[in-house]
Amino acid sequence: MPRPRTWKARSELAAALSPRLAVLYPDLTVSLDWETPLQLIVATVLSAQCTDERVNRVTRTLFPAYPDARAYADAPLEALREAVRPTGFFNNKARHLKGLGRRLVDVYDGEVPRTMEDLLTLPGVARKTANVVLSNAFGLHEGVVVDTHVKRVTHRFGLTNEVDPPRVEKDLMRVLPREEWHPFAWRSILHGRTVCYARKPRCAECPVADLCPSAGKFG
Known part of the structure; x- marks a missing residue:
């Protein structure tokens, strides 16, 4: 045609x-494993240039070790690097997760915001990640x-x-x-x-x- x-x-x-x-x-159903909006945004950040299957293997231990935004904000950067190393580009991803946690704590009381504008202020979050989170975690379709x-x-x-x-x-x-x-x-x-x-x-x-x-x- x-x-x-x-x-x-x-x-x-x-x-x-x-x-x-x-x-x-x-x-x-999204193929990333998650239970909370924070887990979904973290998993989506880690999925860049990585398979969802590998991300799910990493988050099985990552999520229990870092249960909230404060845990990512306070984590030693080297510990985060090692935790996410199998997903590739681990230096950038670790910095993004630490910065994401810090901004969530400082600006959003540790909660993942529900607007595109706010999500785009988080380190490591572009429109793709924001759309994944809004659609799947909150049922909001902004893009x-x-x-x-x-x-x-x-x-x-x-x-x-x-x-x-x-x-x-x-x-x-x-x-x-x-x-x-x-x-x-x-x-x-x-x-x-x-x-x-x-x-x-x-x-x-x-x-x-x-x-x-x-x-x-x-x-």
């Missing part, structure tokens, strides 16, 4: 894709989570021609109804993990190939 050229065509394509993806990926999978899959679907995540998010917010911002993004992530690989996507086996203008173009 041709790549959609107008916003109306993109919106119509998104509307056709949404129910099909819902059948394929009915479970909207669309755009990770590498969402960026790749929605570009191949023709819902955006952008490559910069903030611009991709802006396009998706335009073509998707607000109630689809969270589920469509999560299902795009799952589709990217299981079918629409960065290299050698499984187009021949893709259940939505008939709706995808990129299907079969990866030899």
